Amino acid sequence: MSKYKTIGIVGGVGPYAGLDLNEKIFRLTQASRDQEHLNVLLYSLPSQIEDRTEFLEGKVKNNPALGIYDVLKKLESAGSDIVGIPCNTAHAPEIWNVFMSRLKAENSNLYVLNMIVETAKRIIAENPGKKIGVLGTNGTVNFDIYGKLYKEFGLHVKYPDAEIQKNLVHPAIYDASYGIKAKSNPVSGKARDDLFKAIEHLIEKDVDAIVLGCTEIPLAIEEENYKGIPLLDSTMILARSLVDLAGAERIERKQK
């Protein structure tokens, strides 16, 4: 038995984002031998979880919440105490509230961290300013997932203009030939270049910090700053919160 809490990860959304969260949990844990690392269960069951953006846009009927709920239940019965879901779009109320209300109705003890809320808390702690740019999928941007949750933290969210979102950001994640979901090892130069064009665009819109608000984006962009503006990795912030909650000694590290 470990003296620390066991971390569960709802993987598959996307598969590489699940690995990335798991890797960041290991990286942030103070450990010099195998046995000192935390217990982590990573479930990648991608075929049973519909695309989150396609659901929000009405293109697929089944709510991905159903597949996510199933994975959460599996993680719970496998012994997870705390869980992260490394998909920003899955945090849309239309999806999030469905699986959370089911867990609540069952009096589940599983503690599911809200990645968007964790990023807001981190911004408040670091205090770069109130104007926060967000890069994400069409689902995250068009359904204003960040804006809704950041309001109560007094943060003002700015997204890319529609043309930039449609032609640069979303395809950098989803395009079947060069998008990160199709090509993540290595990421294509075009996906990375297009994301940096969108970052430039957000900086022109006078933001104080930019959240890489899709867990595929940090697979392409590891920089912690760009032209003096902090680039906040939502996956890294979630990993940090999970390691802290699990009770392990964490390697201190400026958020990237």
Place this chain on the structure above:
Amino acid sequence: MSKYKTIGIVGGVGPYAGLDLNEKIFRLTQASRDQEHLNVLLYSLPSQIEDRTEFLEGKVKNNPALGIYDVLKKLESAGSDIVGIPCNTAHAPEIWNVFMSRLKAENSNLYVLNMIVETAKRIIAENPGKKIGVLGTNGTVNFDIYGKLYKEFGLHVKYPDAEIQKNLVHPAIYDASYGIKAKSNPVSGKARDDLFKAIEHLIEKDVDAIVLGCTEIPLAIEEENYKGIPLLDSTMILARSLVDLAGAERIERKQK
């Protein structure tokens, strides 16, 4: 339900090797969207699995087979059909036979691939020659895990001389300050340099190919060849066999 078999991974031995196997499974699978990836369950429960080399050397009493067996049972009840254990030293008969005989006694349907046997099959298929150098932990080398299993394939195993093994190879994996288990992202320059010195040494011993026979080593060495000698990544070979067995379309790729 996925039409493919579900892959389970006994992670935590070490934690990064589990991630590496999982990443290689994703990388070798033909997929352009999340939903096309295989179901993979990665259980990293490192605190309950004793160090494999320390057990073989009599330094710890509990057989790591007990912790591995527990993880195998958990993976089975979570729906895994086929399993990989990304730790070469865990393939020592003193460990491997204990958990395998328990599974057999229960008529378990779980199919646990033997990574060492998979590397042997791959060598026979690629046919670089019969003299195979192996880099591994003291447990793998001193208990001749490869030699015992390779004999029936007609392959002749050569290990580094005792001084090289003791001073370069084992510490590159285990040293608490610069070893890969303590420092894997990024790996220390010293661990990598020392492993290449051992590779040079094996080449001087006239080998036809070298197996990176500890799953931590490919975290430091991504090269597929060195001075014309193939460097065979045991984790990549295991990933390849798992993707094939799961029934997914695999990206054809020369073994590295």
